[in-house]
Amino acid sequence: xxxxxxxxxxxxxxxxxxxxxxxxxxxxxxxxxxxxxxxxxxxxxxxxxxxxxxxxxxxxxxxxxxxxxxxxxxxxxxxxxxxxxxxxxxxxxxxxxxxxxxxxxxxxxxxxxxxxxxxxxxxxxxxxxxxxxxxxxxxxxxxxxxxxxxxxxxxxxxxxxxxxxxxxxxxxxxxxxxxxxxxxxxxxxxxxxxxxxxxxxxxxxxxxxxxxxxxxxxxxxxxxxxxxxxxxxxxxxxxxxxxxxxxxxxxxxxxxxxxxxxxxxxxxxxxxxxxxxxxxxxxxxxx
Amino acid sequence: xxxxxxxxxxxxxxxxxxxxxxxxxxxxxxxxxxxxxxxxxxxxxxxxxxxxxxxxxxxxxxxxxxxxxxxxxxxxxxxxxxxxxxxxxxxxxxxxxxxxxxxxxxxxxxxxxxxxxxxxxxxxxxxxxxxxxxxxxxxxxxxxxxxxxxxxxxxxxxxxxxxxxxxxxxxxxxxxxxxxxxxxxxxxxxxxxxxxxxxxxxxxxxxxxxxxxxxxxxxxxxxxxxxxxxxxxxxxxxxxxxxxxxxxxxxxxxxxxxxxxxxxxxxxxxxxxxxxxxxxxxxxxxxxxxxxxxxxxxxxxxxxxxxxxxxxxxxxxxxxxxxxxxxxxxxxxxxxxx
Amino acid sequence: xxxxxxxxxxxxxxxxxxxxxxxxxxxxxxxxxxxxxxxxxxxxxxxxxxxxxxxxxxxxxxxxxxxxxxxxxxxxxxxxxxxxxxxxxxxxxxxxxxxxxxxxxxxxxxxxxxxxxxxxxxxxxxxxxxxxxxxxxxxxxxxxxxxxxxxxxxxxxxxxxxxxxxxxxxxxxxxxxxxxxxxxxxxxxxxxxxxxxxxxxxxxxxxxxxxxxxxxxxxxxxxxxxxxxxxxxxxxxxxxxxxxxxxxxxxxxxxxxxxxxxxxxxxxxxxxxxxxxxxxxxxxxxxxxxxxxxxxxxxxxxxxxxxxxxxxxxxxxxx
Numbered sequence: 001x002x003x004x005x006x007x008x009x010x011x012x013x014x015x016x017x018x019x020x021x022x023x024x025x026x027x028x029x030x031x032x033x034x035x036x037x038x039x040x041x042x043x044x045x046x047x048x049x050x051x052x053x054x055x056x057x058x059x060x061x062x063x064x065x066x067x068x069x070x071x072x073x074x075x076x077x078x079x080x081x082x083x084x085x086x087x088x089x090x091x092x093x094x095x096x097x098x099x100x101x102x103x104x105x106x107x108x109x110x111x112x113x114x115x116x117x118x119x120x121x122x123x124x125x126x127x128x129x130x131x132x133x134x135x136x137x138x139x140x141x142x143x144x145x146x147x148x149x150x151x152x153x154x155x156x157x158x159x160x161x162x163x164x165x166x167x168x169x170x171x172x173x174x175x176x177x178x179x180x181x182x183x184x185x186x187x188x189x190x191x192x193x194x195x196x197x198x199x200x201x202x203x204x205x206x207x208x209x210x211x212x213x214x215x216x217x218x219x220x221x222x223x224x225x226x227x228x229x230x231x232x233x234x235x236x237x238x239x240x241x242x243x244x245x246x247x248x249x250x251x252x253x254x255x256x257x258x259x260x261x262x263x264x265x266x267x268x269x270x271x272x273x274x275x276x277x278x279x280x281x282x283x284x285x286x287x
Numbered sequence: 288x289x290x291x292x293x294x295x296x297x298x299x300x301x302x303x304x305x306x307x308x309x310x311x312x313x314x315x316x317x318x319x320x321x322x323x324x325x326x327x328x329x330x331x332x333x334x335x336x337x338x339x340x341x342x343x344x345x346x347x348x349x350x351x352x353x354x355x356x357x358x359x360x361x362x363x364x365x366x367x368x369x370x371x372x373x374x375x376x377x378x379x380x381x382x383x384x385x386x387x388x389x390x391x392x393x394x395x396x397x398x399x400x401x402x403x404x405x406x407x408x409x410x411x412x413x414x415x416x417x418x419x420x421x422x423x424x425x426x427x428x429x430x431x432x433x434x435x436x437x438x439x440x441x442x443x444x445x446x447x448x449x450x451x452x453x454x455x456x457x458x459x460x461x462x463x464x465x466x467x468x469x470x471x472x473x474x475x476x477x478x479x480x481x482x483x484x485x486x487x488x489x490x491x492x493x494x495x496x497x498x499x500x501x502x503x504x505x506x507x508x509x510x511x512x513x514x515x516x517x518x519x520x521x522x523x524x525x526x527x528x529x530x531x532x533x534x535x536x537x538x539x540x541x542x543x544x545x546x547x548x549x550x551x552x553x554x555x556x557x558x559x560x561x562x563x564x565x566x567x568x569x570x571x572x573x574x575x576x577x578x579x580x581x582x583x584x585x586x587x588x589x590x591x592x593x594x595x596x597x598x599x600x601x602x603x604x605x606x607x608x609x610x611x612x613x614x615x616x617x618x619x620x621x622x623x624x625x
Numbered sequence: 626x627x628x629x630x631x632x633x634x635x636x637x638x639x640x641x642x643x644x645x646x647x648x649x650x651x652x653x654x655x656x657x658x659x660x661x662x663x664x665x666x667x668x669x670x671x672x673x674x675x676x677x678x679x680x681x682x683x684x685x686x687x688x689x690x691x692x693x694x695x696x697x698x699x700x701x702x703x704x705x706x707x708x709x710x711x712x713x714x715x716x717x718x719x720x721x722x723x724x725x726x727x728x729x730x731x732x733x734x735x736x737x738x739x740x741x742x743x744x745x746x747x748x749x750x751x752x753x754x755x756x757x758x759x760x761x762x763x764x765x766x767x768x769x770x771x772x773x774x775x776x777x778x779x780x781x782x783x784x785x786x787x788x789x790x791x792x793x794x795x796x797x798x799x800x801x802x803x804x805x806x807x808x809x810x811x812x813x814x815x816x817x818x819x820x821x822x823x824x825x826x827x828x829x830x831x832x833x834x835x836x837x838x839x840x841x842x843x844x845x846x847x848x849x850x851x852x853x854x855x856x857x858x859x860x861x862x863x864x865x866x867x868x869x870x871x872x873x874x875x876x877x878x879x880x881x882x883x884x885x886x887x888x889x890x891x892x893x894x895x896x897x898x899x900x901x902x903x904x905x906x907x908x909x910x911x912x913x914x915x916x917x918x919x920x921x922x923x924x925x926x927x928x929x930x931x932x933x934x935x936x937x938x939x940x941x942x943x944x
Contacts, residue, residue, distance in 0.1 A: 024763070127640050129875055130923055134882030135900065135916055142904040142912055143651060219772045223886050226774050227901060242775070251778070252786055262775035270770035277766065346847055376853045385850035392848075397841040400860050402867075402939060412849040447939040463849070 015282045025278020031271035039085035048076035050083040050236045062256075071257055072250055077241075081264055084236040087148065089268070091231070092218035095155035096210045099217075102156060103163025104199070104206060110164070111171030112194045118168070125161045133158050133220070141229050148231050151224070155217055163209050170202040204283035211276035215269040222265045238265045290364045293471055293503045294343065294388075295319040299356035299371075301335075301342045312338040312351065314527040317602075320471065323497065325504040327518035327535075329511060329550070335527040336507045340473045343505075344384045345375045362387055362470050386416040389464035393476040395456035399448035405459045406444035409466055416467050431462050435492065454485035458492070465496060472496075473505045478513065490517050511554045515539060523547045526583035528599075533609035543611040545590045582614065590615060626942050629935055633928055644920050645701070648913045649694050666713035701917075711908045719899065719911065720918055727895035728922075729807075731884055733815045738822035738880075743869070745823070746830025747862060753835060761827060768824030773883050777817045777890035784813060794892030814891045818883050822876065829872045833865040840864070863937070870934035874927045881919060 038045060053075060060070040069077055110121040140154045174180065175198070183193045218238075224230030225239025233240055238261045245251065245258040289295075301313040313335040320326045328336040341347050343358055358371040360383065373380040389412075392398040400408060409428045413419055419427075425444070432440035435458045448456060457477065464472055474493065478486035490513065496502055506517055514521050514535070521538050523531040523546065531544040542548040549568045569587055581596040582588070588595065594614035603616045664680070672680065688696070706716035749761040785793040791809055837843065838861055846860045847853075885897030892898075896915050903911035935941040 024766075123639075127643060130640070130878060130927055131920060132878040132881040132885070132923065134885050135897075135919060138885070138900055138904055139651065139912060139916055142907070142909065215770065219770075222772055223774050227886065227889055229901070229904060242778075251782070255782060258775075258778060262772070262778065266767075266771045266775060269772070270767060273766045273770050344848065346844065381850040381852065383850070384848055390845070390848040392841055392845055394841055398845040400842040400846065400864065402863055402937065404939075411846075411851060415849060415851050447943070449940050450943070460845075463845075 022278045022281060024274045025281070028271040028274030028276075028278065031267065032275055035085060035268055035271070036089060038082055039089055042079075042082045042086060045082055046076065046079040048079035050075060050080040051234070052076075069254075069256055071241075071244060072247070072254075077257065077260065080236045080241055081238070081261060084238050084241055084261070085264070085268075087231060087235055087237040088218055088221055088239070088265070091148070091152055091155070091221045091237070092214040094152050095159060095217040095221075096213040098152065098156035099159035099213060100163045100206060100210045102160035103165075104167050104202075106160065107164040107167025107202075108171060108194055108199060111168040112175065112190065112198065114172070114175075121164070122168070125164055128158065129161045131158075134223070137220070137224060138229060141224070146229060146232050148235065151221065151230055155220070159213065159217065162213070163206060166205045166209060167199075167202045170205065171198050174198050174201055208276055208280045208283060211272060211279055215272035215276070218265065218272075219269050238268075289319070291321050292319045293322050293361055294505075295359045296339070296343070297357050297359075299339065299342060299353065299358065301338050301347065301351060301353050303348075303351040305350065312527055313342065316356070316524075316527075316529050318522050318529065318532060320503050320505055321519070322470075322503055323501045324519040325497065325506055325517055327506045327508060327514040327521040328524060329508055329514050329521060330524035331509060334524045336524050337475055338527075339524070340390075340475055340505055340507055343370060343473065344388050344390070345370070345373065345380050346384070346390070347375070360387065360471070382416070385412045385469070386467045387469055388471045388473065389467065389469040391457070391460050391464050391472065391474045391477045394480045395453060395460050396480065398460055399456055401448055404445050404447055405451070405462075409459070409463050412463055413466055428462070428466060431466055432459075435462050435465075436488075437462075453481055454488060457481060457485075457489050461489075461492065461496070465500070465502075468500060469502060471503045471505065473507070475507045476509070477506070479508070479510075486513075493517065511550055523550065528583065528612060529610075530584065530612045531610065537606065537609045541609075543605055543609070543616065544584075544613050545588050545615075546584050549589070626935065629942060630932060633931055637924055637928060640924060641921065644917060645698055646694070648917045649697060651913045652910060663707050665708055665715070706914045707910050709903075709908055709911050711903075711906050711911075716911055716914045720896070720915060723894060723896050723899050723915075724918065726893065727884060727888070727897065730811070730814055730818065730888070730893065730895060731880060733811060734818035734822065734880060734884070735877075737815060738819040738826060739873075741819070742823040742826025743830050743866075746827040746869075747834060747857075749827065749831040750834030750838065750861075750865075751857060758831075762831070765824040765828050768820050769828075771820075773817055773821060774886050774890055776820060777813070777887055780813045780817060781890070794890070795894075810891075810893075814887045814893055817890075818880065818887045821883060822880055825876060825879075826869065826872070830865060830869050833868045834861055837861050837865045867934060867938045870930055870937065874930045874934075877926055877930070878923050881923060 054070070062069045071077055071080070106121050106125075110118040136158050137151075137154050140158075141150070144150050144154070171194075180193060180197070183197055188197075221230055221237065222239030222242070225237050226243045228243055230239055231237045233243065241261040242258045245254070250257055295317075296319070297317050299313055299316045300311065303310045303312055316335070316339055318326065318328075328339065330336050338347070338351070342353050343360075345353070347353075352375070353371055356371060357369060359367055360370050361367045368379075368383065370380065370383065373383075399405065403411075406425070406428060409431075410421075410424050413424050413428070429440045429444055432443060437443055437455060437458055443451075448459075451459065460477075472493075477493070478489050481489060493504065493506075494517065497504060504517075506513070508514060518535050520534050521532070522529045523538070523544065525546050531538060531542065531547045538547060539551065542551055546568075553568065581594075581598060582600050585591055585595040592614055594600070597614075600612050600614045602610050602612050604610050605616055669677075704717050706720070708715055709719065745761050745765075749758045752758050781793050784791050791813055795810055838857075842864075843856060843860055846856045851859075881897075884895065885900065887893065888895045888897035889901055896919060900912055900915045903909075903915070
């Protein structure tokens with residue numbers, strides 16, 4: 001027992017070391033942490049209300065009061081960025097988690113039972129994958145309407161295939177391992193084997209794909225909001241901020257209003273990707 | 288160089304860079320292969336036997352390189368190439384590889400490129416080294432395949448590796464290795480991945496080849512049984528050094544080094560008395576990066592003496608052609624190698 | 626090979642069926658009378674309520690759902706897509722006008738992305754752990770992190786508005802209709818579309834190559850005495866391409882997704898913009914049929930890439 005503990009802790013230590021030496025991953029983790037904390041404690045960072053319209057203060061240059069200036073409705077850009085991060089990151093994380101839960105469950109079922117069940121799930125998976133996600137989302141938004149929760153649900157429904165495939169193939173290979181046979185011989189039930197013995201082994205790749213999916217969903221949300229069919233325009237998100245800067249005058253003469261949120265989105269996605277890649281190396285997940 | 292010798296390695300030292308550490312995989316190895324004879328290199332996994340063989344044709348991974356020693360190759364009397372002088376992947380060494388010295392690898396399943404027909408893969412080596420027309424090449428390959436015991440060679444010529452069984456794949460590997468009539472064949476654990484019955488077939492096939500073509504063979508293995516069956520001379524390696532080296536009968540009948548005797552004791556022999564203990568060697572092979580003060584085998588050795596921790600034992604020639612690297616034979620009347 | 630091809634084509638049919646059913650269900654969401662998008666609007670205006678009822682009967686709209694589906698699908702197969710609810714134009718004509726533009730964009734995006742992605746990935750793997758490799762991989766991650774629309778906006782701001790080198794958008798100037806006139810309109814959209822694809826393809830090619838270069842058959846090929854370049858190309862890249870092909874299949878839909886966004890930024894008159902315009906005015910029949918055409922296109926191109934993978938890999942061909 002004692003030796004097991006020390007072995008475990010030494011592996012953890014080595015992994016932390018491995019992660020630490022990967023400077024890009026560390027950079028990613030720090031930036032992601034800062035951005036998440038900033039959006040969590042938004043009211044303490046900025047005194048401004050992101051939706052407060054002040055028509056006397058339209059399109060102001062950065063000043064000590066408005067750090068990044070104001071937009072065409074006189075709203076404080078910095079406040080909108082920080083509060084917008086809340087929604088954008090929430091959409092990203094919630095969708096990634098939701099999609100992964102669907103993916104894990106379907107992947108487990110397909111991998112464990114195999115045969116016909118597997119064939120059907122795999123077929124659905126392939127059909128979903130062969131559909132362009134943006135268009136799928138567009139169509140579904142067209143059918144069910146715009147809205148924050150609608151968007152998250154649509155993302156979950158359209159984004160589960162990657163995780164399902166990973167979990168399925170991992171469980172399929174694990175199923176052949178002798179320890180599963182000994183579990184069966186010992187009378188452990190199928191569900192228990194699946195969730196208590198097989199699933200934990202797929203955790204590494206699933207964590208990596210949740211991380212990377214978060215970045216993808218944040219990008220997708222911003223693109224849809226930019227197109228005007230994502231989160232409703234009255235809610236500040238990174239994509240919506242750029243969307244409201246669509247007029248030619250603002251585009252040409254006040255680039256701050258779209259460049260800064262654009263950089264924000266890129267920075268967040270970049271950091272998450274660096275972090276996810278580092279995690280992949282540490283958890284030794286092969287693509 | 289002695290005219291009977293096709294390959295001589297002198298003081299070879301090969302090292303690998305693993306991160307910031309340097310691992311000495313092969314340390315001061317000297318050996319020679321006689322024309323038309325088979326030299327067995329035997330030892331546990333990680334003892335440097337494969338690295339020694341790969342050093343000969345500079346087929347080391349990018350992290351490894353030869354840092355000392357000479358490797359001389361003489362295809363015929365009076366002709367001599369110093370292989371260790373050539374740069375990795377230079378034209379010179381490439382013209383030796385495959386044409387003069389060819390290799391067979393451990394796992395025939397993964398040593399054949401899955402996307403080409405076996406005919407194409409054998410052709411490739413022929414076209415690289417010889418000016419030959421496509422038809423001629425095809426004829427020669429089909430003849431060779433037939434000779435190597437592959438049924439329906441004309442048909443098999445156009446088949447892909449996944450359509451062959453393990454033993455057949457190893458025959459194809461041998462065909463690739465032999466198609467240019469090399470002077471030296473390096474077989475790196477050629478039978479390890481095969482079933483026992485197939486193992487015997489492949490070994491006897493290699494013996495036939497040697498008889499027909501006069502090819503010299505370096506046979507790398509960890510199996511003392513295979514050494515006994517197939518080799519004329521044997522070099523026992525431990526931790527990158529040759530600890531015992533000599534003609535087969537001498538080494539087997541009179542093993543000098545404690546490691547060799549331990550290896551021989553751990554082989555089950557048919558008809559052995561059931562009460563005789565089959566002994567294993569205690570401990571594990573140490574990590575190659577550990578630096579040793581004394582003899583590398585001393586931590587696992589049964590016959591340890593007071594010298595063992597002092598330093599590396601020198602090579603001793605105990606009797607004609609039979610060398611050992613052990614402190615037990617210091618002052619036992621043998622002569623110093625150098 | 627031919628057998629494999631037919632098997633894949635057969636597998637395609639149920640997929641198309643599922644999609645058509647989904648489209649049919651989607652169309653039934655259209656509020657109001659389905660006859661509105663089944664006949665040309667000017668014709669509809671002329672009809673009396675009695676005539677409408679007979680027409681409805683003859684179109685089978687009063688039948689049960691499965692019968693209606695069968696009638697509908699046979700019409701679709703003949704190219705009868707119905708009419709836009711907003712403009713009243715024939716959807717088939719609308720699609721026929723927009724599809725070539727999207728195909729052109731996607732085709733050039735794909736070609737450039739493949740050339741650059743494969744080359745960069747190959748170089749990265751050959752020069753593994755060198756500065757070139759690190760630069761490539763870092764740029765690769767950046768390439769997948771910058772959203773396409775932001776990249777597009779930046780390109781317009783820099784190359785079109787600031788430097789004035791290229792047009793801000795559109796497909797062709799009035800009066801100039803040849804392909805060469807269109808090139809300057811294609812440069813920025815194609816580039817923005819390709820960047821993400823290049824990055825992904827590069828990463829996968831690199832990973833796949835590194836995997837293959839560790840294989841025993843690479844060592845065996847080296848032992849034959851053939852040159853390093855030929856080992857890397859004929860044995861390395863040749864094998865590495867197989868998994869990359871599969872990635873390619875999976876990423877085609879992503880490319881189309883990108884095209885929707887890019888078309889909107891560059892005001893490019895393709896399918897993507899048509900769908901978005903239709904969504905913003907709830908013209909669901911247009912949305913549904915455009916989606917169906919795109920899905921069919923994707924399935925067919927996936928099939929083609931699958932065939933390519935089978936050509937590369939005898940193990941797929943023979944099983």
